[in-house]
Amino acid sequence: MILPDTNFLDLGLPTSNGTVTLGSLLKFVVILSFWMIFSRILTIYLRRSLKDRVSKDVGEPILKLLYYGSLIVVFISILPLIGIDPSGLLLAGGVAGIVIGFASQNIVGNLVSGCFLMFERPIKIGDQVEINGIAGYVTDIRIISTLMRTYDGLLVRIPNQQVFTTNITNIVGHPVRRFEYTIRIRYSDDASAAIWLIKDLIDKEPFALLSPSPSVFVNDLGDSWVNITVRIWAPVSEWFGLKTRLLWNIKKTLEENGIEIPYPQRVLHIKSETEKKPQVAEEPKENEFEKNEPVLNFEERVLN
Structure with missing residues (x-):
């Protein structure tokens, strides 16, 4: 049986840290590729295993840190295969990191802030x-x-x-959230009846929390209306739906019971003069006759 010639793998390339053969270079590529595939498979397996145990916002940063961290460790550990001293690389990387850090402070700031956020x-x-x-x-x-x-x-x-x-x-950091209405009614309407109707509607809502309890009260007396404030606590998941639905129900219920939301009103008082002063004709002044006299004399001379 004739075996293939593998002497070409012993061909070396001189470096400062020794001779790098084609076999060691191939070994470097194989190890790095194998570890990348293995890390990817391990990450997918851990993501599926931790899906129901750890929330996504916690699990994803940890998986990314493990994936890239393991690649960096393996990459540095196999650098001697291609004739690179890791200690010298770390020293050069430290110096380059300082230079790049000064040149890109915003990127470094975002990186540090991202770690704090995680x-x-x-x-x-x-x-x-x-x-x-x-x-x-x-x-x-x-x-x-x-x-x-x-x-x-x-x-x-x-x-x-x-x-x-x-x-x-x-917005969803707390499990419950409060919303507030300001309902305006006329001065002629019964505020106590309006408050009772609004409280009855709130009691019929299953997502309106009893603790903290809702509150309905007269808050202000405006120019043309009475302001009734309504404050309700609800679960954060049902907050928006309850807010929009209850507001429309309050409007319809108040109108059905004869309680209307007033429009802004202004009362204007107009005074009219019943007696007019008699107009007195002004007597011509002597100076006016004197000014017109030369004109009259001129017309008489022309007619004659």
Whole structure:
């Protein structure tokens, strides 16, 4: 049996750290490729295993850290196969990192802010938030930036430094949320009856929480109406639906019971003069006759 000639694998390339053969270079590529495939398969397996145990916003950063971290460790450990000293590479990388850090402070700031966001977790994937005037759903929290999908369906990328240093309003961060109405009725209507009707509607809503209890009261006396304030707590998942549905039901119920929402009114008082002063004719002044006299004399001379 004739075996293939493998002497060509012993051909070497001299480097500062020794001779690199074609076989060692091939071994470097095989090990790195195998570990990339193995890390990808392991990541997929862990993602499926932790799907029901760990939330997505916690599991995804951990899986990414394990994947890229293992690749870096394996890559550095097999560098001697291609004649590169890892200690010298780390030293050069440290110096290059300092230079790049000064040149790209914003990127480094976003990177550090992304790490803080992953550990502090003020927001999670799927939360409804408002960040820097942008409201929507958090779709992904990456190392450099955070992705959001607005209520209009737009994809917005926000640098993590802005996310970490600005005010964040997490709409679904608390399990319950309060909403408020201001209902206006006429002065001629019975405010006590209006309050009773509104409370009866709230009691019929299954998602209106009893603790904290709802409150309905007269808050202000306006120019042409009485202001009734309505405050209700609801689960955050049912907050918007209850708010829109209950407001329309209050309007219809009040109108059915003769209680109307008034329009702005203004009362104008107009005074008319019943007696008019008699007009007195002005007597001609002597100066006017004197001015017209030369004209009259001129007409008489022409007629004659």
